[in-house]
Amino acid sequence: xxxxxxxxxxxxxxxxxxxxxxxxxxxxxxxxxxxxxxxxxxxxxxxxxxxxxxxxxxxxx
Numbered sequence: 001x002x003x004x005x006x007x008x009x010x011x012x013x014x015x016x017x018x019x020x021x022x023x024x025x026x027x028x029x030x031x032x033x034x035x036x037x038x039x040x041x042x043x044x045x046x047x048x049x050x051x052x053x054x055x056x057x058x059x060x061x
Contacts (some may be wrong), residue, residue, distance in 0.1 A: 020027040034042070 019030075037045075
C-alpha cells in the first residue's frame with residue numbers, strides 16, 4: 001500500500017510540474033487569476049477536483 005501511495009504522489013508531482021516547466025507565463029497568469037476568486041469559488045474547485053479523483057478511482061478499481 002505504501003508503494004502505491006508513493007507512486008501516486010510521485011506522479012502527481014510530475015503532472016503538477018509540467019505546466020510551470022513548459023509554459024511558466026501561463027502558469028503565473030493562472031495563479032494571478034486564482035487570487036481574485038472568492039473562497040466559495042476556490043472551495044468549489046477543490047470539491048470538483050476531489051469528486052473527479054474519486055470517480056476516476058471508482059472507474060479504475
